[in-house]
Amino acid sequence: VVKADGLAAGKGVIVTEDRAAALEHASTYLPHGPVLVEEFLSGPEVSLFFLSDGDTVRPLAPAQDFKRALDGDRGPNTGGMGAYSPLPWLTDGFGSVEAFVDEVTRTVAEPVIRELDRDGTPFIGLLYAGLILTEQGVRVIEFNARFGDPETQIVLPRLETPLAELLMASANGTLEDHAVPAFSDEVAVTVVLASEGYPAATITGREISGLDEAEQVDGVHITHAATANQDGRLIATGGRVLNVVGTGSTFAEARERAYAAIGLIRLEGGQFRSDIAAAVATS
Structure with a gap:
């Protein structure tokens, strides 16, 4: 790498x-x-967010994103072309998703938070752990001190515990008074619409249309990333333009909704991967 x-x-x-x-x-x-x-490092990647008040750590739900630009995990790396949550296949190696989350919390997140506290620089906020599941066990690829994109777009729709309460508790040092956040059984899949040329030579300034129709698809909402209103027209201003998020009771349903909606959006030269969550939707 x-x-x-x-x-x-x-x-x-x-x-x-x-x-x-x-x-x-x-x-x-x-x-x-x-x-x-x-x-x-060889193996499937997992993103897992943690909230910390400098002492207590509370995990959110794991997600998987797709970094490569093209189907089949080909092409250059990007900031993320799509993601899904939950990750049912984690049960194969850990028995349950909860067991995986517990292990990573205990062996990765908590030691980091404890060490930062000992150094006199307590970490208060959102810790994003990028992980890979190798044959030798869980390995950390990276840490970020922020929510991750596009994983956040599919983790937060499943969160049942009020996010504001968790953020406030992290800020005022009372996270230990809150249980591990609860998540629904609902499935969420997001597909990123990117501009032509992304990530190497992005072409911007083109008009986007069809969003009203896309948002009429059941279980779909759209989050904007690089758009602007220009003389009454919606314009793409960057590489990853927007996320189409589909939710449903199954992966097949959530995925079908996301792709039905993104198919209604028009952006000249726009590109998106067609295989986000395909493997779990058919398993």
């Missing part, structure tokens, strides 16, 4: 087993600063 230095939202990264490809990628960025070479 070769990464360009600095925050790149997942871009500027190559994951390869080809040494020549890695060296070529690194040479592109070396004139502009250092690069970071990381161990190659």
Whole structure:
């Protein structure tokens, strides 16, 4: 894994087993600063958010996002082209989703929070753990001190515990008085609509239409990421333009709703992956 230095939202990264490809990628960025070479980790990725008040840690629900631009996890890395939650396949290796969450809370999140507290820099807020499930166990890819995109778009719709209460408790140091947040059994799938050329050479300024029709699809809502109103027209202003979120009682239903809605949205050159949550919808 070769990464360009600095925050790149997942871009500027190559994951390869080809040494020549890695060296070529690194040479592109070396004139502009250092690069970071990381161990190659093989396995499914999981994102898990934690709330912390500097002492107590409370986990949210795990999610999986799709970083590559193209179907079949091909193409360049992006900031995320879609995501889904819950993750029923976690039961295969951990017995239950709850057992997985408990293990990561105990072995990853809590030790980090404890160490930061010992250093006199208590962490208060949202800790985002990017994880990979290898044959050797759970490994951490990255931490972020924020909600993750696009995972947040499908984790929060399933959250039954009031988010405001959890955030307030994190801020005022009373998170220990709150139980682990509760989530519904509902399934959520989000598909990202991106501009032409994303992530390498994004073309912006094009008009978006069809959102009113898309939002009429049952169980669908749309979150905007890079849009602006320009003389009464909705314009794409960045790479990942918006998220179409579908919810339902099954993965097949949530996925069908999300794709039915995104199919109604018109953006010249717009692109999206067609395989988000496909594997779990058919399993």
